[in-house]
Amino acid sequence: MAAEPMSLLGLEKTSLRQQALAALRRAITTGELPPGTHLVETDLSEMLQISRGTLREALRQLQQEGLVAAGARGRLSVRHLDAKEIRDIFAVRAALESLAARELCALPDRTEIIAVLRGAVEKMDRAAEAGLEERIEADLDFHRTLCRLAGNETLLHSWRSLEGNIRMSIMFAGLDRAVKNMSVPRHGEIVDAIATGDAAQVSEVITEHMEGAAAVLVA
CATH class of the missing domain: 1.10.10.10 (Winged helix-like DNA-binding domain superfamily/Winged helix DNA-binding domain)
Incomplete structure (x- = not known):
């Protein structure tokens, strides 16, 4: 007892x-x-x-x-991040999320996975009318879901270890610049690329996404 x-x-x-x-x-x-x-x-x-x-x-x-x-x-x-640290964080994110997306492209049937990712994009769209905190969480949830669906626990753990740094990069940038990176259409492009099954294309889309996001944050 x-x-x-x-x-x-x-x-x-x-x-x-x-x-x-x-x-x-x-x-x-x-x-x-x-x-x-x-x-x-x-x-x-x-x-x-x-x-x-x-x-x-x-x-x-x-x-x-x-x-x-x-x-x-x-x-x-x-903690305070400088511009170089932010670029480094997003370069690592690009590598991790590109790997996740390539593994998804290798699956013979991506129907269910694409539906889950589109649901995450829709969640971002709904959060666009909410406060900053909800928008941040919806954005992070999309990228976390992408890594989780790959089924690679080491990859997911590595991405999760960056979450705090990602949040700090948003604080570094300020509200206006941070919100620019939460564009729903830009995230929809990632899902569209995965749907094609073209691993090279999806790597290019994600790399451009991350490079563009870092550029906005440190501008």
Whole structure:
């Protein structure tokens, strides 16, 4: 009987950590906590009404995602990306997503996969009338889905490790430039290229997509 309360407490703690993580990630992505902001544990734990231990767990996850970095004496702050880092991030994205798309092109029947990807594009279209956060999530969901459908867990894990950096690149650019990269027709072109089954064409489309996105963000 003693094990049951412990299990329930574990679930509650996990929930608090996840809620804190989501709140902090949202604050960074939307600019409420801009790049360079020092993250003071006492202040944040009081604002979020959680223990400092739970807060530290959330901050460790944000470090792994690339949203938070340790500076002098281990002090944590919201990370700032420079133009070269953004170009590097999108070059790696181009390689990963091109690989995913080529693997999809090799499938004999892509009907169901194309339907899922078109559904992700439609989700982006619906989010266009919503706030920035919803648009960011719909955009990321499209690219994450593309990698997931390839069925390559190493590829998906590699892409997920870039998610925090992708979010930070949006903060670097600002709202107007970031929104330009969330164009629904541009993402539809990727799906159309995969539908043809032409691996060379889809690699070219995705590479141009990523190069164009990086150029917009660092302009």
